[in-house]
Amino acid sequence: MAALFLLARHFASAYPWLLAVRAFAEAAMVGGLADWFAVTALFRHPLGLPIPHTAIIPANKDRLADGIAAFLRSNFLTVQVVTRRLAGLDVAGALGRFLADPAQQGGAPRLRQGAASLLSDVLHSLPGEQIGAMAKAMLHRQLHKVDLAPLMGQVLEAAVADGRHQPMIEAALRWAGLTLEANEALLREMVHARAHALIRWTGLDESLANAVLDGLYRLLAECIVDPQHPLRVKLDGLLVQWAQDLRHDPETQAKVARMKEGVLAHPAVAAWIDGLWLRARASLLEATQAPEALTTGRMGAGLASLGAALQQDVRLRQQVNRFSRRTLAGLAVRHGAGIVALVSDTVRRWDAGTVALRIEAAVGRDLQFIRINGTVVGGLVGLALYGLDHLL
Known part of the structure; x- marks a missing residue:
């Protein structure tokens, strides 16, 4: 110019x-x-x-840092913004498609290899006892949190309603018959010991023992072959009542809770959890050596079934998406201030x-x-x- x-x-x-x-x-x-x-x-x-x-x-570098932090806080890290951004995010659908057919997802091999490498690094870098203690403590906490009685009541009530308890009753009756047969001599001895001397002298104690055994055998046989036998109907009623008590009776629930606490405090349970952790750690280490195996065999079939369920079950997909939105929104609330402070402090140090x-x-x-x-x-x-x- x-x-x-x-x-x-x-x-x-x-x-x-x-x-x-x-x-x-x-x-x-x-x-x-x-x-x-x-x-x-x-x-x-x-x-x-x-x-x-x-x-x-x-x-005005410091003012710039504060301005960037305030912009992030106001426009990205609030519950309303995160929820609105995630409203149309179909986490369950994407996860379902990946699990159902990971081979069709372009990043599946890299994702699988990356996850396996990360898991392997974690398992090898931290002491096995430390991870084991954390895993076992978490499992103990979850087991203690489980309200077992209502859960048992629901399962038992559903089983009785569908008739799925009948095979268990028949198995119990057959077990009673076999137990009776194995201890027949003991029962005869009990009848003989409790009989009057005159009855033993006349030999009626043997006839009485035979009558008792025959009656028990006949009762068990009739109960096994007749689902409508009065004894089985009575047993069904007792199971229904027990299911109701498990769900609604505080005294029954307290008894089950005490039994659960006693079982969890038993050394055998601690040993079982230790063995469970060792097997799980060994399986995880083996899986990290061959991450492609996670999508084959039984585990692959299970993951594929889960993926199909996430795609086809509308209610399940909604629940997973709702949980994802709540989790991410919670992370924004809990850690948003820390993220903003990190950005602000980083710019200030420049x-x-x-x-x-x-x-x-x-x-x-x-x-x-x-x-x-x-x-x-x-x-x-x-x-x-x-x-x-x-x-x-």
Whole structure:
């Protein structure tokens, strides 16, 4: 623009129309220099001169950090924003498609390998006893939290309603018959010991023992072959009543809870949990060596079934998605302040010159166009003013 101004000024006497070009070039120089000053003043002192209100970004680095943190907090890390952003996110559907057919997902091998490597690093880096103690403590806590009585009541009530308890009753009756047969001699001895001396002298004790055994055998046989036998009907009623007590009777629930606590406190249970953890750790280590095995065999079939259920069961998918939204929203609430503080502290620790250079490098091309646009706009304004001056 300076060269154009000098040329137009030199030849204006010979070519009067160059006066308009000179006015354009003169205003363009002013516009370009003004925009150069404005853009430069954002990042440093123009020409190194400490002019007030220049080097704005370095001078206000801490305010910039707080502003970025406040922007993140207000626009990304609130419950309302996270919930709204996740409203249309189908986590269950995506997970279901991956589990149902992981081979069709492009990142499945890398995801599988990455997860296996991470799990292997965790298992090898932390002491086995430490992880085991954490896993066993978590399992103990979960077992103690389980309200066993209502759960047992629901299962028993459903089994009786569907008739699924009948095979168990028949098995118990057959077991009673076999037990009776194995202890027949003991029963005869009991009858003989409790019989009167006269009855033993006449030999009626043997007949009495035979009668008792025959009666018990006949009763068990009739109960096994007749589902509507009065004894089995009575037993069904007792099971239904027990299921009701398990679900609604506080005394029964307290008894079951005490039994559960006694079982969990038994050393055999602790040994079983230890063995369970050792087997689980060995299986996990084996799986990390061959992560592709996770999608084959029984485990692969189980994961595929779960994936199909997540895709087809609308209620299950809604529950999983609702849980995902609540979990992510909870994470935003619990850890949002920490994330914001991390961003703010990181920017505050940056050197002022580093901040200016990083921002300038990120938008450098646009800054150059600002200068060009200022030059062109300034020139057009100068040309317009030149035209108005001659018209008026």
